[in-house]
Amino acid sequence: MTSPRVLVVDDEADLRELLEITLVRMGLDVDSAETLREARAFLAQNDYGLILTDMRLPDGLGLELVQEVGASSKSTPIAVVTAYGSAENAVVALKAGAFDYVSKPVVLEDLRVMVQSALRLSAPAAPGASAAGAGGSGSRLIGESAVMQSLRGQIERLARSMAPIAITGESGSGKELVAREIHARSSRAGKPFIAVNCGAIPEALMEAEFFGYRKGAFTGAADERDGFFHAANGGTLMLDEVADLPLAMQVKLLRAIQERRVRKIGATAEEPVDVRIISATHQNLAQCVETGKFRQDLFYRLNVIELSVPPLRERLDDLGVLVNGMLARLAGAGQPAALGPQVLETLRTYSFPGNVRELENVLERALAFANDGVIEVGDLSLKGARVAGTAPAEVAAALVAPEPVAAPLPVSAGAPAQLPSSLPDYLEQVEREIILRALTQTQFNRTQAAMLLGISFRQLRYQMQKLDIQEPEG
Numbered sequence: 392m393t394s395p396r397v398l399v400v401d402d403e404a405d406l407r408e409l410l411e412i413t414l415v416r417m418g419l420d421v422d423s424a425e426t427l428r429e430a431r432a433f434l435a436q437n438d439y440g441l442i443l444t445d446m447r448l449p450d451g452l453g454l455e456l457v458q459e460v461g462a463s464s465k466s467t468p469i470a471v472v473t474a475y476g477s478a479e480n481a482v483v484a485l486k487a488g489a490f491d492y493v494s495k496p497v498v499l500e501d502l503r504v505m506v507q508s509a510l511r512l513s514a515p516a517a518p519g520a521s522a523a524g525a526g527g528s529g530s531r532l533i534g535e536s537a538v539m540q541s542l543r544g545q546i547e548r549l550a551r552s553m554a555p556i557a558i559t560g561e562s563g564s565g566k567e568l569v570a571r572e573i574h575a576r577s578s579r580a581g582k583p584f585i586a587v588n589c590g591a592i593p594e595a596l597m598e599a600e601f602f603g604y605r606k607g608a609f610t611g612a613a614d615e616r617d618g619f620f621h622a623a624n625g626g627t628l629m630l631d632e633v634a635d636l637p638l639a640m641q642v643k644l645l646r647a648i649q650e651r652r653v654r655k656i657g658a659t660a661e662e663p664v665d666v667r668i669i670s671a672t673h674q675n676l677a678q679c680v681e682t683g684k685f686r687q688d689l690f691y692r693l694n695v696i697e698l699s700v701p702p703l704r705e706r707l708d709d710l711g712v713l714v715n716g717m718l719a720r721l722a723g724a725g726q727p728a729a730l731g732p733q734v735l736e737t738l739r740t741y742s743f744p745g746n747v748r749e750l751e752n753v754l755e756r757a758l759a760f761a762n763d764g765v766i767e768v769g770d771l772s773l774k775g776a777r778v779a780g781t782a783p784a785e786v787a788a789a790l791v792a793p794e795p796v797a798a799p800l801p802v803s804a805g806a807p808a809q810l811p812s813s814l815p816d817y818l819e820q821v822e823r824e825i826i827l828r829a830l831t832q833t834q835f836n837r838t839q840a841a842m843l844l845g846i847s848f849r850q851l852r853y854q855m856q857k858l859d860i861q862e863p864e865g
């Protein structure tokens with residue numbers, strides 16, 4: 392078997408030599424070019440497992456090469472060497488399609504990690520093996536609509552790079568599933584995928600949770616512990632609800648992402664970590680930057696590639712395959728439930744504010760009511776949906792029982808409204824009942840309940856603590 396070939400493009404003799412020696416010591420064959428013209432000549436003659444190019448070359452920019460290689464059919468991974476402190480160049484190169492970057496002065500350990508990762512990508516798959524743990528059949532992401540097919544294409548392409556991705560989409564639309572899919576299709580598939588809900592970690596514990604701590608670093612630190620970055624080493628770290636990160640933590644996170652190094656609390660030295668970052672939010676991050684809630688520099692770093700997951704109501708063509716896939720999964724090894732007449736049509740009239748997660752919940756609940764393994768329209772309990780074929784007015788009544796109004800003010804017809812004896816107590820009681828209703832409706836899924844109430848996850852958590860609302864046990 393021949394060893395993989397790497398093309399180094401750099402006009403600085405010292406650096407070129409350092410790169411060549413390192414690569415040759417890794418057992419690789421190396422060709423070197425000093426200019427874009429020479430690089431193009433090499434590329435016309437050979438296939439490479441990796442191209443490593445400086446940004447500034449005598450006859451142009453390394454970026455041109457990134458674009459040319461990206462446009463060619465070979466999809467060879469190409470990485471750029473960026474000047475010290477030039478975060479902007481790195482981001483521009485990643486946006487243009489570079490697989491990754493290394494900063495000058497080049498840290499050899501970082502270079503080796505990057506090269507290995509690139510070569511895993513371009514290695515031919517073992518006979519019979521599916522690429523990078525992917526394989527269409529292993530995918531949980533269901534949907535054949537045009538938007539889902541385009542999303543799949545983007546996932547496939549993005550899985551081949553280290554560029555940070557920011558996934559946007561409404562709650563429950565499948566952002567985490569998309570992130571998992573990118574990981575599963577990347578050369579990192581064999582390494583961990585760690586998803587962190589940034590809104591769910593108490594602020595005081597954040598640094599310890601992300602970076603870990605040394606034994607004795609603070610009271611209660613009885614043993615050394617790894618943080619999320621260490622846990623995801625070699626793999627992917629998903630920062631879910633990233634807009635909920637407090638500003639102080641945003642600074643620390645930016646540093647860790649830029650330096651690719653973290654320091655445990657209580658440690659003196661930083662340790663290198665090789666982690667691909669995917670962030671997600673249902674909020675508008677750019678707007679959070681404008682209002683000062685989110686740091687511009689971190690936004691710039693995370694938002695290199697944007698991926699948007701459409702809400703379910705914009706891909707209703709997928710409803711049929713989604714329902715079938717979910718019913719099959721819910722049935723396990725048994726016979727999946729069947730759908731009665733008009734069920735699919737009725738689902739199509741619903742707006743699904745909770746997206747695919749809500750569809751899952753609706754089906755699970757319907758299954759509990761269904762007789763003889765057949766789900767009928769009446770089992771759906773959808774608010775605001777129209778029973779297909781009926782007039783809107785006859786409607787929802789057929790589907791949902793009227794809900795009690797929360798703690799109505801005692802008012803009698805004609806008489807002046809009776810005032811509550813304590814306004815704060817009264818408001819608290821109303822608030823408690825409304826929150827409890829939202830939580831009951833979502834089976835205590837706080838993310839969804841917060842969405843139903845139009846407040847953030849954090850606000851809901853705060854109100855639940857304040858009002859001492861707890862999830863029922865069992």
Ligand SMILES: Nc1ncnc2c1ncn2[C@@H]1O[C@H](COP(=O)(O)OP(=O)(O)OP(=O)(O)O)[C@@H](O)[C@H]1O
Binds near residue numbers: 562568748838
């Ligand atoms: N295209 C899909 N095919 C199959 N299942 C899906 C699809 N999209 C989402 N789901 C399922 O819907 C549920 C919600 O998806 P996921 O957790 O990825 O959403 P999310 O956008 O990350 O939600 P949140 O904003 O609340 O974090 C999961 O159980 C997921 O498996």
